Amino acid sequence: MHMVVTASSSGYQCKDRGQSGVISLSIQCSAPQSQLMSSPSPTAVSAPGKVLLAGGYTVLDPSCRGLVFALSARIHCVATPSINSSTPGKITVRSPQFQDAIWEYQVSSSGDDGKGVSVVQTNDGDSNPFVLTTLKYTLSYLSLPSPPPTTLTILADNPYYSQPPPPIPRFNSLPFPIKSAYKTGLGSSAALVTSLTSCILHHFLPSSSTIQPHIFHNLAQASHCAAQGKVGSGFDVAAATYGSCVYRRFPPEILTAIPDPDDSNFVQTLKQTVDEQWTSMECTPITLPPQIGLIMGDVQCGSSTPGMVKTVLGWRKSGGEQSEAIWKQLDSRNGDLITAIKDINSGGEYTSDKIKTRIAAIREMVRELGTQAGVEIEPESQTKLLDAAASEVDGVIGGVVPGAGGYDAVCFLYERQGSVEENLRTFLGNWKVENGVVKALELGQEGEGVRVEKAEGYQDVKAYFEGIAEL
Numbered sequence: 001m002h003m004v005v006t007a008s009s010s011g012y013q014c015k016d017r018g019q020s021g022v023i024s025l026s027i028q029c030s031a032p033q034s035q036l037m038s039s040p041s042p043t044a045v046s047a048p049g050k051v052l053l054a055g056g057y058t059v060l061d062p063s064c065r066g067l068v069f070a071l072s073a074r075i076h077c078v079a080t081p082s083i084n085s086s087t088p089g090k091i092t093v094r095s096p097q098f099q100d101a102i103w104e105y106q107v108s109s110s111g112d113d114g115k116g117v118s119v120v121q122t123n124d125g126d127s128n129p130f131v132l133t134t135l136k137y138t139l140s141y142l143s144l145p146s147p148p149p150t151t152l153t154i155l156a157d158n159p160y161y162s163q164p165p166p167p168i169p170r171f172n173s174l175p176f177p178i179k180s181a182y183k184t185g186l187g188s189s190a191a192l193v194t195s196l197t198s199c200i201l202h203h204f205l206p207s208s209s210t211i212q213p214h215i216f217h218n219l220a221q222a223s224h225c226a227a228q229g230k231v232g233s234g235f236d237v238a239a240a241t242y243g244s245c246v247y248r249r250f251p252p253e254i255l256t257a258i259p260d261p262d263d264s265n266f267v268q269t270l271k272q273t274v275d276e277q278w279t280s281m282e283c284t285p286i287t288l289p290p291q292i293g294l295i296m297g298d299v300q301c302g303s304s305t306p307g308m309v310k311t312v313l314g315w316r317k318s319g320g321e322q323s324e325a326i327w328k329q330l331d332s333r334n335g336d337l338i339t340a341i342k343d344i345n346s347g348g349e350y351t352s353d354k355i356k357t358r359i360a361a362i363r364e365m366v367r368e369l370g371t372q373a374g375v376e377i378e379p380e381s382q383t384k385l386l387d388a389a390a391s392e393v394d395g396v397i398g399g400v401v402p403g404a405g406g407y408d409a410v411c412f413l414y415e416r417q418g419s420v421e422e423n424l425r426t427f428l429g430n431w432k433v434e435n436g437v438v439k440a441l442e443l444g445q446e447g448e449g450v451r452v453e454k455a456e457g458y459q460d461v462k463a464y465f466e467g468i469a470e471l
């Protein structure tokens with residue numbers, strides 16, 4: 001199959017993002033194995049985390065749009081030829097910041113051309129469904145049942161997990177397995193899958209080739225969805241790939257049509273699905289105006305997202321005209337915020353009041369939806385925190401409970417001037433919650449999605465990971 005491919009030296013470009021520095025080439029993709037090879041030198045890629053500022057729940061409906069910001073917290077993946085193994089098909093994945101986080105795999109042909117490649121974990125210990133599924137899907141897409149022995153090292157920026165107080169190293173190690181880490185809700189699995197997918201494609205395809213951005217995106221969505229065992233809206237993988245955007249989901253049937261890897265139609269369906277453009281999906285780049293900053297606060301309590309989603313969708317289905325009216329009204333108010341940001345970005349007058357009013361209008365409708373559906377999307381304790389920050393800290397424009405809401409996190413927009421950010425961080429650090437205080441995360445909004453990094457950019461942490469990682 002022949003395709004035109006596009007990538008920039010620093011990352012992938014959405015169709016509306018500037019095209020400077022973009023090169024276009026034609027390559028054979030789904031290439032015969034003889035054309036695939038391990039890059040002799042290391043390959044490094046990183047993908048950002050996310051915050052869904054507006055569009056929680058409604059974004060599950062392809063007729064609605066969500067506003068998602070990529071975050072400066074990234075998950076990095078570094079691929080190196082393995083130094084300790086010459087066994088073809090041996091892939092070692094390490095996440096050296098966590099205890100026992102090493103997953104060794106033997107990749108081989110399934111024996112049936114139509115099925116996915118076989119990927120079997122060969123060491124004891126916990127499995128990692130996100131790593132395993134990504135390897136299986138990506139190597140099947142590449143038709144690569146015998147990759148050269150390779151080590152993939154995962155390094156996550158500190159804000160993804162609750163950390164001890166600073167100062168801490170750039171990629172801090174935590175003294176427990178990954179399943180015991182307290183996640184901060186930045187979409188670690190989506191950033192991991194996107195980073196790993198992209199790293200594998202770059203490492204095993206000939207170095208001169210570049211690939212169309214939607215291929216990375218579609219393949220990561222397919223792997224993430226299969227590993228999760230459910231179809232979410234996919235805004236997290238979209239932001240990890242393309243960066244901050246106004247997001248409209250793809251039809252869920254695109255992914256549910258892909259059979260299991262042991263089905264003889266798997267490879268063909270996967271390739272078709274990944275290679276085609278998902279035309280009804282929208283991911284239009286948007287960034288916050290330069291006058292506005294973003295802060296995330298980790299509330300460290302936790303809510304069950306799948307349960308909340310089920311209840312909200314059940315309420316919508318059985319709620320008739322009233323629930324439909326609330327749904328539409330919320331989507332329309334989300335749209336008003338998007339329009340206000342776009343207007344400022346395209347030269348319109350900047351007034352924080354306009355953003356303030358629109359955030360308040362969204363929150364009002366989110367609370368209404370929550371009350372009607374019987375789900376604590378903006379719980380009372382969060383309402384108090386959001387209102388207090390906006391009224392007590394000068395320069396705070398407004399805050400929301402992002403994504404599915406609940407007790408996990410808060411997200412604030414503030415005026416980027418004077419000591420507003422510092423004051424807001426101090427305010428959050430003094431705000432008492434059940435498990436302590438709200439922790440302001442060390443991150444901000446970032447426009448860019450997945451990007452190729454300089455492989456030598458990890459030398460500063462080499463000594464820190466001596467003996468447990470190949471960098």
Ligand SMILES: Nc1ncnc2c1ncn2[C@@H]1O[C@H](COP(=O)(O)OP(=O)(O)OP(=O)(O)O)[C@@H](O)[C@H]1O
Pocket residue numbers: 095128129130131154155156178179183184185186187188189190192236
């Ligand atoms: N640094 C890492 N190394 C290896 N695997 C990781 C890493 N970070 C996350 N994962 C994988 O992702 C899983 C967590 O995914 P999950 O969807 O529960 O969290 P999340 O994506 O951070 O959540 P949310 O979407 O609410 O932000 C972990 O159990 C692990 O399998």
Ligand SMILES: C[C@@](O)(CCOP(=O)(O)O)CC(=O)O
Pocket residue numbers: 051052055056057058059060185231232233234235305309402403404405
């Ligand atoms: C509720 C939902 O709309 C958003 C969930 O967001 P988060 O994982 O809480 O950031 C689900 C989805 O979009 O997949």
